[in-house]
Amino acid sequence: MKALCLYFQIHQPLRLKRYRFFDIGNDHYYYDDYTNESIMRKIADECYLPANKIILELLKKYKGKFKISYSITGIALDQLEQYAPEVIDTFKELAKTGDVEFLAETYSHSLASLIHKEEFIYQVTVHSDRIEALFGVRPTVFRNTEMIYSDEIGEMVSKMGYQGILTEGAKHILGWKSPNYLYCNAINPKLKILMRNYKLSDDISFRFSSRGWKEWPLTTTKLVGWLNEMDDKEDLVNIFMDYETFGEHQKKESGIFEFLTYLPQEVILKSKYKFATPSELTSEFHPIAQAHVPNVISWADEERDLSAWLGNKLQDEAFRKLYALRDDVIAVNDERINEDWKFLQASDHFYYMCTKFASDGDVHSYFNPYSSPYDAFINYMNVLSDFQIRLNEIKDSLTVDPKELQNQILQKDELIAKYERELDEFKHC
Known part of the structure; x- marks a missing residue:
C-alpha cells in the first residue's frame, strides 16, 4: 500500500529589539520581549491550540490509521514554555497517542551545518535531549534548518545515528525522477532521504486561499483525487509545510481547519494511501537510488538554494x-x-x-x-x-599573566606572615 506522510515545522525566532550604535557597551539585553510574546500568543491562539485540538480528536478517532509528525525548534520550545506553556501540554497529549513522531532539529534553527561541524552536532544533540525529556521518545529522523541538505551534511547526520533525513524534492537535483520514492545518501547509503512533494505541499500552504489559482477551491476530495491519479509505481507522497499554515498563513475564514478535519477520512476511505511517519517510511520502504546532492539545497524560495x-x-x-x-x-x-x-x-x-x-x-x-x-x-x-x-x-x-599571579601570591603570603606576627605579639601581651 502507498503511504502519505504529513510533516509540520514549528519555529519562531527570538526577535531583536531596536539596538542602536550608542547601546553598544551599555545595554546587554537584545530582545524585543513585547513583540516576541505578542507574536507567540497570536500564533498559539490562531494556529497551535486549535490545530492541536483537531489533530488530537482525529488521532483518537482513527486510532493508528492517522499519523503525523512535527519538528519543533529549541528556540520555539523556549518561547512556548515562557509565553504559552499550554501549547506544550497539548503536544504532550498528542505524543501520548503513539501516532505522532517528533523529529530532530538544530536547537537554534541555525546554519551551523554549513560552517561548524562541532557546533552543529552539539545543537542537534541538545535538541534531541530536549525532545526526549518533553515527549518521552528520542528522535530517529532528522530535519535540518529549512531542509538544508547536501551529501556531506547527510553523511554527518548518518554518523550521528539518525536513520533518515527530510529535504526538498528540488527539480534541479531530481531531474526527471520523482520525489515520491525513498532515496539514500550518496556517501553513506544507510541514511534514507525523504523528499518533499513541493507541488502538493505548496498547494496547501501557499495557494489554498488564492482565488486567482485555477484549482481554487482546494477540497479534500480534489487532493485525494490527485493522489489517486499518481503513478501506481510510486511508493509515497511527502507533504511537508509550516504548521502556521493552519490559521496563520491560511486564515480560519479560508476553511483550512475544515480541510484538516476531513482530510484523514477522505484519505483512509477513498484513497490507495495509508498515513505513515518518517521513521516508518525509512523502515518499510527500500531506496530506489542514491540522491546525489553535491551542492547544498533547501526548501526556500524559487531557487531552492542558500x-x-x-x-x-x-x-x-x-x-x-x-x-x-x-x-x-x-x-x-x-x-x-x-x-x-x-x-x-x-x-x-x-x-x-x-x-x-x-x-x-x-x-x-x-x-x-x-x-x-x-x-x-x-x-x-x-x-x-x-x-x-x-x-x-x-x-x-x-586570563591572568603568570608573573602577575606569582606577585599576587607573594604579596598574600607576606600579608599572612605579617598578621601571624601581629597575632603572636597580641597573645604575649
Whole structure:
C-alpha cells in the first residue's frame, strides 16, 4: 500500500529589539520581549491550540490509521514554555497517542551545518535531549534548518545515528525522477532521504486561499483525487509545510481547519494511501537510488538554494563574524553568553537581510521587524559588537599573566606572615 506522510515545522525566532550604535557597551539585553510574546500568543491562539485540538480528536478517532509528525525548534520550545506553556501540554497529549513522531532539529534553527561541524552536532544533540525529556521518545529522523541538505551534511547526520533525513524534492537535483520514492545518501547509503512533494505541499500552504489559482477551491476530495491519479509505481507522497499554515498563513475564514478535519477520512476511505511517519517510511520502504546532492539545497524560495540566507555581502559578513566567535564562547562557558549565542544563531536574522525582493518578497516580509535588509544588518551587527565586547571582557578576566599571579601570591603570603606576627605579639601581651 502507498503511504502519505504529513510533516509540520514549528519555529519562531527570538526577535531583536531596536539596538542602536550608542547601546553598544551599555545595554546587554537584545530582545524585543513585547513583540516576541505578542507574536507567540497570536500564533498559539490562531494556529497551535486549535490545530492541536483537531489533530488530537482525529488521532483518537482513527486510532493508528492517522499519523503525523512535527519538528519543533529549541528556540520555539523556549518561547512556548515562557509565553504559552499550554501549547506544550497539548503536544504532550498528542505524543501520548503513539501516532505522532517528533523529529530532530538544530536547537537554534541555525546554519551551523554549513560552517561548524562541532557546533552543529552539539545543537542537534541538545535538541534531541530536549525532545526526549518533553515527549518521552528520542528522535530517529532528522530535519535540518529549512531542509538544508547536501551529501556531506547527510553523511554527518548518518554518523550521528539518525536513520533518515527530510529535504526538498528540488527539480534541479531530481531531474526527471520523482520525489515520491525513498532515496539514500550518496556517501553513506544507510541514511534514507525523504523528499518533499513541493507541488502538493505548496498547494496547501501557499495557494489554498488564492482565488486567482485555477484549482481554487482546494477540497479534500480534489487532493485525494490527485493522489489517486499518481503513478501506481510510486511508493509515497511527502507533504511537508509550516504548521502556521493552519490559521496563520491560511486564515480560519479560508476553511483550512475544515480541510484538516476531513482530510484523514477522505484519505483512509477513498484513497490507495495509508498515513505513515518518517521513521516508518525509512523502515518499510527500500531506496530506489542514491540522491546525489553535491551542492547544498533547501526548501526556500524559487531557487531552492542558500541565497535566502547567504546570498549577499551583508549576510556573508554577519555570518562569518558570528561563527568567528565560537571558540571564545566555548572557552568562556558563561551562562548568559551561552544563552545569547544560542539565540543569535537563528537563521532568521540572516533571512531578514535578504535582498531578493523580486520573486519572493511576500515570503520574506512575514513577521519581519525591519524596514529593509540594511536595517536588519545594522541592528544585528550592533548587537554582535556588544556581544563580542562582553565576550572579550570575560575572556580577559579569566586570563591572568603568570608573573602577575606569582606577585599576587607573594604579596598574600607576606600579608599572612605579617598578621601571624601581629597575632603572636597580641597573645604575649
